[in-house]
Amino acid sequence: MLPLNSKLSIVQGDALAAAEEDELWAFAFAVPKSGAGELREWTSPAVRADAPRLPALMRKLIFEYLNPHREQAVREREAREESWQKELEKAKAIATAAAERNLMLQEQIVTMQRDNARFIKISEKRDAERSERRAARRAARDMKAQAMQQEELARANQTAKDGAAREERLKSRTYQ
Secondary structure, three states: OOHHHHHHHHHHHHHHHHHHHHHHHEEEEEEOOOOOOOOOEOOOOOHHHHHHOOHHHHHHHHHHHHHHHHHHHHHHHHHHHHHHHHHHHHHHHHHHHHHHHHHHHHHHHHHHHHHHHHHHHHHHHHHHHHHHHHHHHHHHHHHHHHHHHHHOOOOOHHHHHHHHHHHHHHHHHHHO
């Protein structure tokens, strides 16, 4: 968008290009709607020569007529800015709440990680104890089986000895 002075210059150029300066009464007024700024005006030299008080009267008339509209525009702008401010405050509150929740969740994650590490250590310890108990049971079973085999072997040897002794006795009886 062109600045106000540039737009006013374009109107001036159009008016001056339309006719000779003395053949044309030309007026150009520009007032910012926002209420911020001042009235910009231009009148052709013919107006200033033929009706020198007319520009001041027109300036007064424009201000009197547009002032309520400018005040309304200012009120509307202030209402918009207030609405934006409320939205900004609401967004800040949401962001603050989200940041607090994020911090709380991060603390929970750290706590859960600590608990998880502790549970892993406990689980590993239990697994090691179970493995030791299994190994001890297996060793006891193996020792018992070995003892049973030794007993069986001892019985078998004894039986063999007893059998051999019996044979010897029988042989010795038969030869006598």
